[in-house]
Amino acid sequence: MKKNKVVIVGTGMVGMSYAYSMLNQGTCEELVLIDLDKKRAEGEAIDLNHGLSFAPRKMKIYAGDYSDCKDAYLICITAGAIQNEGETRLDLLHKNTKIMRSIINEIKKSGFNGILLIATNPVDIMTYVAWKLSGYDKSKVIGSGTTLDSARLRYTLSERLDVNPKDINAYVMGEHGDSQFVAWSYAFSGVQPIYQIASRKDSKINFSDLEEIEDEVRNIAYKIIECKKSTYYGIGMALTRITKAVLDNENSVLTVSSYLNGEYNQDDVYIAVPSIVNKDGVREVIHLALENTEKEKLDNSIEIMKENISKLDI
Ligand SMILES: NC(=O)C1=CN([C@@H]2O[C@H](COP(=O)(O)OP(=O)(O)OC[C@H]3O[C@@H](n4cnc5c(N)ncnc54)[C@H](O)[C@@H]3O)[C@@H](O)[C@H]2O)C=CC1
Ligand SMILES: CC(=O)C(=O)O
Secondary structure, three states: OOOOEEEEEOOOHHHHHHHHHHHHHOOOOEEEEEOOOHHHHHHHHHHHHOOHHHOOOOOEEEEOOHHHHOOOOEEEEOOOOOOOOOOOHHHHHHHHHHHHHHHHHHHHHHOOOOEEEEOOOOHHHHHHHHHHHHOOOHHHEEEOOOHHHHHHHHHHHHHHHOOOHHHEEOOEEEOOOOOOEEOHHHOEEOOEEHHHHHHOOOOOOOHHHHHHHHHHHHHHHHHHHHHHOOOOHHHHHHHHHHHHHHHOOOOEEEOOEEEEEOHHHOEEEEEEOOEEEEOOEEEEEOOOOOOHHHHHHHHHHHHHHHHHHOOOOO
């Protein structure tokens, strides 16, 4: 296995935003692009290569096929249908399960033995599907989960509080979808709990603002889709962040879709919870002592995931 080789399956808007972000950050040494539309992947590879003189490191970028998966360290699947205006991510369930099945079959045939990162929606369920069909280790199959939503939350809070988003430690948990929620009891601006900030009379935010922010973060993808049909830069950078955590063996805390095996008193489901990510994938699921209402929201998300999984023939 090559330690710095990444394959992207799906060179649409999400796949290419991810590739462009990795090129700009110098995240890997070798990058392979695979798509059903081979010509598209070929054109994207040529275009990216023309940016190499401006990139922070040398990279080998080319359009390939599934035989290139064999020695890759990480494969990210970004192939799949997108939501039409008004559709939820869950509306993509059957279409994208079919696509996922065909891709996983090919990846398995290649002899791949690395980390599988899923972005295709509905991402928590697609991660479960990828795991189930591949038979790979639970910890080596990861979904992007609410990494993007947590970044949206950090940005929104940073704007309201006028604090660098990097200093906001706050997490969106549960489904990457309509039932997601913010774990406010674990949200901090620097060293200050957000609850404490919201309870101060002279504060920039109050408790009703927190509800508004949570709602905004939950629904912002719908607004982007209404404005420009799909979202891709944010997820491209979120996927780069996760990839870096794996390739650099970072042990970083990210809200990826992780397999629950007793944590939060739940099992046999992938859902977004803070997890420690390193070279082995998810090293550890962090089991937070959530407030009762937060735990109910997590359970609700999990119920929705399980109900939808039960509709699938996998
Ligand atoms: N997890 C997250 O936070 C986010 C997930 N997404 C999801 O990412 C997925 C991709 O979105 P976009 O890139 O905008 O779509 P897109 O339509 O721009 O690209 C999809 C690509 O997948 C390819 N493809 C389809 N079936 C394939 C197969 N069997 N094998 C190989 N390639 C195949 C298509 O040829 C196309 O190039 C969607 O499901 C979308 O909902 C989008 C944004 C955020
Ligand atoms: C489309 C999508 O899943 C997002 O932007 O959150």
